[in-house]
Amino acid sequence: MLDKRISRSEFLALSSLLAGSTLFPSRGDAAPDGGVAPVRGAGKPASARPPDGGVTASAPPSQAEHAWLRRGCTASLAAGSTAEDGAEYVRIGEWMQRQKLSSDVYGSGDFVQAFEKRVADLLGFEDACFMPTGTMGQLIALRIQADASGVRTVGVHPSSHHVLHEDDSYAVLHQLRAVYLGPWTRPLLAEDVAQAKEALGTVSVELPVRWLGGQLPTWEQLTALKRACRERKVKLHMDGARLWESQPFYGRSYADICRGFDSVYVSFYKQVGGIGGAMLVGGRDFIRESRVWRHRHGGNLYQLAPYVASAAMRLDPALAAIPGYVKRAKALTALLAADPRVTVLPQPVQTNMFHVFLRGSPGAYTRQRDRIAREDKVWVAGGFGQTRVPGVVSTELQVGEGLGSLGDAEAARAFLRLLDAS
Template sequence: MKDSRFSRSEFLALSSLLAGSTLFPSKAEAAPDGGVAPVRPARGAVVPTPGTDGGVAGPVSAPASQAEYEQLRRGCTASLVAGSTAEDGAEYVRIGEWMQRQHLSSDVYGNGDFVQAFEKRIADLLGFEDACFMPTGTMAQLIALRIYADAGGPRTVGLHPSSHHVLHEDDSYAVLHQLRAVFLGPWTRPVLAEDVAQARDALGSVSVELPVRWLGGQLQTWEQLAALKRTCRERKVKLHMDGARLWESQPFYGRSYADICKGFDSVYVSFYKRVGAIGGAMLVGGRDFIRESRVWRHRHGGNLYQLAPQVASSAMRLDAALAAIPGLVKRAKALTALLAADPRVTVLPQPVQTNMFHVFLRGSPAAYSRQRDRIAREDRVWVAGGFGQTRVPGVVSTELQVGEGLGRISDADAARAFLRLLEAA
């Protein structure tokens, strides 16, 4: 993080100041380096710790262990946060049964008709020549950036301050591949063409997240995205997409995935996010690029003896997952409208652009965690994974995602359950 104004730990503490929101009187009072404090999702949630700040009507005891926490969460019939696939081996049974019904055989180090057919399907869907299945998105993206750096240009990569490369990979781009980050734009908005044009150093590549998670799923407008692509092309800067949540972006743009990806040199998509697979990712690009990516997958130790289980988990879920997205985004818009109607609640962004968003509340993380557990026991609705303290004293944030876990509960009932959190304020 030598080029950053903040250390990595300070980045992790950043939160958006939401200029012009109900929490703040004017844009002029917002700090220029805002952001969103990373909030632990349910999958990696921290066991709530009882505090002394009160705020909860009546005594409510927090779960005494991680196991009790998980039991409480799984006992809910509806959830406003992203969840993992079914536990206790049920997912693995379904994978095996699905492969048997499809009469599929496994692969050997990724070589097999089934794996290669799925790679071609995703390449076609995103409008690229070829694709390579990867065990993780981190591996996929590091490989893309390394290939671009080795092509002879500057070993610099333009990144948003909240990029996954920056916050969640222990500086692997620098330690493993000797790349140097150049931070583009402020924390408070996605990367734009002007950020590339005005970069303080020559850029070899740019990695752009669509949508930006720590901005509540914000996206560039179609015109802004086109300008970003054009600027990178004119400056001969390779443009890579961190498409971990690309699937959820399609309703906002109203265009095909291939049209959205056109102009990017490479794209990574995730299969455990939104699709709900047990893991896995895909890196897509030109034929020569993917040929070299396979070599780097081997060098990274990612050329697993059998990739078929991860691929099958992805393939058997993909169609239903993509078909559900427009409805989930529609529900997210309705739900956020209900939440934002309460003046004690601030939603980012507003209007919501995907099926995910951030909510800001006044109070303390401990008090809200205890109230969340009380709601789970009484209403059987899991209303939040965790609460992060923002840089604004007395304001916390949480990340919500509308998914199948919301079930058949109405939007009004979901909003009512979430607003019960305010009893802890």
């Protein structure tokens, strides 16, 4: 019988992996759950069946059945919530009534603007503009900075959201050109900017790097990166989709972390748990122009208040919980990495998210995940992606409110049940 165990040294030796071109998905193929993207066309869901239709080997469960299974779980190791959406909408309305808040008109209103000011102050900037999506906010930031500098090149990490998940919008809509800086295997550093062979108008940095399992540069490396951009007169933008989770690693205020960036975007549905929306922060003139570009992008929703309320009512509790989530992630990854069949990236974990690599096939692990969900009521992974290493798959886990009262040892045991599929 084939030995399914894989040592860390063996895994790291397999074509220079854990990152780099071996895990580089084809454009548009990135798995929505954070696993490395599957081969194009593979794993298409079967036709939807009623939730009680059962799961058989010959008929893979549909997305609707997966959603039904997840809703039936009492704990989750994957990002997202098992809660019913309708209940969240009711909570938003009740919270607004308790706060005696009135709605806005196209983003103009005391409540929306007060929340913008609050986030700007938290991150150490003069002003902020609420955006319906992070993609919109980041495109606007890159466009304004390119127009100001007259240089339309944007330095990015090879795994940047701009180039993997936005259908080339930076190029198609704004005629910007991406320049890859540094290797996939580590975060973007000052030396990558200093050694760039092309003139750069802007550098966009993701903190933390999602496709590296939430890795971050050290404080000294981050400081050097800011200095390198300043010396080259390059604008520095932060893709802070998961910035909130980075604070425990640095042990500094959000304003300290953001100082030296010209603009920052943060998300309100990742980790915070809001129904959507993002914030773009920067200088007063920059934000004034951002509001014009939000209108040009069709982002001036008639009422933003429901999105803002969802973020505002969740932000403080979410930020207070993050240090505990990071602590639990460290304990959980130590338990998982103790099994020689499991490889965790990064190790030690730096935020509350991480990637896990296993030997086997995505289909087998998906079937076993669903079995665990039915039997143990634990959603142990969002999905599994085939890496470019034959026989190695990956999945992304995140410790958050979805884990609930499930203990670390229980969570590890539930996840390791996946290995029964191999």
